[in-house]
Amino acid sequence: MLRLKNEKQIDGIRESCKALSAMFREIIPLVKAGVETLELDRWAQNWIKRAGGKPAFLGYGPKDNPFPGAVCISINNEVIHGIPSRRKIVQGDLVSLDCGIDLGGFISDQAVTVEIGKVSEAAHRLNMVTRECLYKGIAAVRAGDRLLQIARAVESHAKSYGYGVVRQFCGHGVGFEVHEDPSVPNTPHGPNPRMSGGLVIAIEPMINLGTGDVEVLEDGWTVVTSDDKLSAHWEHTVAVFQDHTEILTDPLLD
Ligand code: MG
Ligand code: MG
Numbered sequence: 001m002l003r004l005k006n007e008k009q010i011d012g013i014r015e016s017c018k019a020l021s022a023m024f025r026e027i028i029p030l031v032k033a034g035v036e037t038l039e040l041d042r043w044a045q046n047w048i049k050r051a052g053g054k055p056a057f058l059g060y061g062p063k064d065n066p067f068p069g070a071v072c073i074s075i076n077n078e079v080i081h082g083i084p085s086r087r088k089i090v091q092g093d094l095v096s097l098d099c100g101i102d103l104g105g106f107i108s109d110q111a112v113t114v115e116i117g118k119v120s121e122a123a124h125r126l127n128m129v130t131r132e133c134l135y136k137g138i139a140a141v142r143a144g145d146r147l148l149q150i151a152r153a154v155e156s157h158a159k160s161y162g163y164g165v166v167r168q169f170c171g172h173g174v175g176f177e178v179h180e181d182p183s184v185p186n187t188p189h190g191p192n193p194r195m196s197g198g199l200v201i202a203i204e205p206m207i208n209l210g211t212g213d214v215e216v217l218e219d220g221w222t223v224v225t226s227d228d229k230l231s232a233h234w235e236h237t238v239a240v241f242q243d244h245t246e247i248l249t250d251p252l253l254d
Contacts, residue, residue: 001181002173002199004196004198004199005176005199005200005239009175009176010175010198010200010248012104012105013174013175013200013248014239014246016101016104017237017248017250018250020099020100020108020109020110020249021250021252022250023048023099024250025250027040027043027044028112028252030043031116032089033090033091033117034089034090035088035089037073037075037085037087038085040084040097041069045070048070051103052103053102054103055069055070055100055101056100056108056109057069057071057100057178058070060178065220065221067083068083069083069084071084071098071099072096072098073095073096073098074095074222074223075089075093076093077225077228078222078231079096079208079214079224079225080206081098081223082096082221083221083222091117092116092117092118092120092123093116094113094119094126094127094231094232095113096113096114096233097111097112097113097114098110098111098235106175106176107174107177107178108237108248109204109249111234112234112253113127113130113232113233115127122209122230123230126163126208126209126231129157129161130158131253132157133157133158133205134204134235134236136154137151137153137186138150138203138236138238138245140153141201141203141245142240143196143199143242144194146192146193147182147192147193147195148189148192150171151187151188154186154203158205163207163209164207164208165187165206166207166212166223167185167212168223169206170190171185171202171203171204172201172202173199174202175200175237184203184204186204186206187212195240196242197242198241199239199240200237200248202235202236203238205233206232207231208229208231210227211227213225213226213227236248236249236251
């Protein structure tokens with residue numbers, strides 16, 4: 001069921017998004033070689049609690065295997081849902097951070113991919129094009145139009161560089177819960193509802209250097225590329241209004 005939000009509810013989601021982006025602005029400089037991903041996650045958990053929120057991803061998922069962190073930290077061939085661990089980040093890594101905050105019952109969702117030191121030219125280009133895919137997707141949002149035009153915009157930009165687009169995992173409605181309807185794919189498939197004012201969605205291209213095929217590791221969470229090649233991931237929470245679109249999370253790099 002698709003739950004549209006009224007202005008007051010969007011105000012609440014906007015506040016949650018502002019807090020999340022403020023957290024990202026502080027954590028991004030801490031993402032560097034020698035740091036364990038678990039340290040970053042602890043830092044984020046403390047930050048979110050001090051801000052009066054709750055880490056929305058912590059404990060999310062099946063009861064017998066809930067996600068154990070506040071931030072999904074996915075490195076290189078890991079696409080999404082990487083579990084914070086004792087793994088140390090090293091020079092040349094592509095590190096995606098994906099986080100959500102529950103602030104007063106309103107959920108935000110954002111992801112960035114950080115380049116550690118000097119990454120390869122191929123990694124840098126993949127990262128920048130993935131970010132461009134996010135903005136191409138956002139530019140395709142318009143009340144009255146069909147949702148899958150977001151996927152067409154994302155996919156055509158990625159394919160023009162020969163990249164693979166992940167099909168199995170998608171963006172989503174957000175705001176009251178971590179994942180709501182509709183599914184917001186990055187390749188055109190599945191339901192294609194009309195977008196309308198009050199729709200709040202997370203748009204999140206996951207773009208691979210090789211094919212778009214992915215697998216889930218035995219931990220039940222970590223999604224990796226099937227060919228072990230690099231992947232990048234960028235995400236914004238976006239609100240649709242009758243006459244315009246608002247990016248609720250902060251651009252961070254702009
Ligand atoms: Mg996310
Ligand atoms: Mg998301």
